[in-house]
Amino acid sequence: MASAVLKVAAAGVSRCSRVALWRAHSTTVPLHQGVPASLWKLGRLNHIAIAVPDMEKATALYRDVLGATVSEKVPLPDHGVYTVFVELGNTKLELLHPLGEKSPISGFLLKNKSGGMHHICIEVDDISAVIADLKTKNIRMLSAEPRIGAHGKPVMFLHPKDCDGVLVELEEA
Numbered sequence: 001m002a003s004a005v006l007k008v009a010a011a012g013v014s015r016c017s018r019v020a021l022w023r024a025h026s027t028t029v030p031l032h033q034g035v036p037a038s039l040w041k042l043g044r045l046n047h048i049a050i051a052v053p054d055m056e057k058a059t060a061l062y063r064d065v066l067g068a069t070v071s072e073k074v075p076l077p078d079h080g081v082y083t084v085f086v087e088l089g090n091t092k093l094e095l096l097h098p099l100g101e102k103s104p105i106s107g108f109l110l111k112n113k114s115g116g117m118h119h120i121c122i123e124v125d126d127i128s129a130v131i132a133d134l135k136t137k138n139i140r141m142l143s144a145e146p147r148i149g150a151h152g153k154p155v156m157f158l159h160p161k162d163c164d165g166v167l168v169e170l171e172e173a
Contacts (some may be wrong), residue, residue, distance in 0.1 A: 028105055038132045043123030043173050046151075047085070051118040053110045055097040058115070062086045064094070073097075076150055081105050083150050084168040093148065094121070119157070119167035127154045127172040134158070146172075 044150040052058035055073060062068040063086075071085040080103035098106040108118060124130045126143055127146050132139055134141070140159035149155035158168040 011024055031085045035127075039126055039133060040126045041123060045091050046123050047094045048120050048170050049094040049096050049118040049169070050115060051105050051112065052115045053109055054111065055084060055095060058097075059084050059093050062095075074150070075099050078147060079104075079145070085150070100134075102121040119169050121149075121169040121171050123173040124170045125173055127156060127170060130170055138162070 049053050050058070061071070063070045069087040071083075071087075073082050073084050075082050077099060080098065080100050082097040084095040086095065096105050098109065105118070109115060117122055122139065131141065131146065139162045142157040142159060146154035146156045149169070151171065154172045156170050160167045
């Protein structure tokens with residue numbers, strides 16, 4: 001290995017390139033040694049949620065115009081929303097519409113009259129481990145405990161100010 005690095009050096013390759021080459025071919029200790037393995041694993045994108053001012057119009061767009069398979073409208077009183085899921089093959093869209101006066105979607109639609117992207121949902125393998133770990137990293141949660149989400153699984157929302165302006169929902173897979 002050292003002779004390969006010397007040959008590369010002789011060919012005029014920069015020191016940074018030699019170091020990168022050396023690391024790429026190194027059989028010694030990995031660079032991440034000493035970093036504890038995570039107690040939880042981030043999974044796939046489950047869905048992207050879109051707040052809509054007119055659920056019937058939005059559902060018709062995805063079903064009738066774009067040809068997607070859509071679910072029935074389902075009320076989620078604990079979350080203050082109606083949901084419709086649009087199947088996309090590799091993920092879903094979740095259409096959200098306010099349910100009740102205290103719906104968080106009502107406030108969103110007051111600021112965004114035409115609707116828009118509300119949050120992304122990413123699967124995790126252990127919601128309790130995620131919550132404990134993220135609290136140690138000063139990531140704020142929007143509730144004290146996980147709640148049951150639209151898929152009947154525990155979910156937790158992360159504060160958008162701690163996630164580059166994006167409301168992130170974590171759902172236990």
